[in-house]
Amino acid sequence: MKNQLRVLRAERAWTQADLADRAGVSRQTINAIETEKYEPSLPLAFTLARLFGLRIEEIFEP
């Protein structure tokens, strides 16, 4: 699943570890989502959307 996570994170100057801490997951999880190796669950996608102040479909696209 394509996503804008890396771009959004860079805009806020957050490291993967920063985002992982805020989302309550490991840095490996954020990296796996960014590299499209792992599709997050709906609750995690909602959490990420809330952290960026966006809707899920603005971050993830099928």
Place this chain on the structure above:
Amino acid sequence: MTNPSAARRAGRSLPISAGLWILCYFTARGVLELRDLGPGLRIAAALLPVAPFAWFLWTFIGHIRAADELERRIHLEALAVAFPVTMLLLMTLGLLQLATTLSMDDWSYRHVWAFLPAFYLGGLALARRRYQ
């Protein structure tokens, strides 16, 4: 999502419980090498690793419960590798036992069980590599 305090707790106690279990296992193996022990002591020595293993299992389940969703998937994929490979090993050993005489010095339970965690660790390494 992870539970940070539970994850820290599990992270601390998991290696300790695993170490204690392995230590008790090798202690039991060493004690059972002694020939002049009575049958009661031999059985007690053989059961020595059970309690530390129960603690290890408790902390391992705690580790899984505290893990985030990717870590849980990694463990699931490790199981998906380890379980069928274990079945294959046991099935093959069973058939080989029918076909020929397997040496119990090499293929008894005391040797074969160690393959199971090895398969699990192999499955973990494969799954972790996939999500790196």
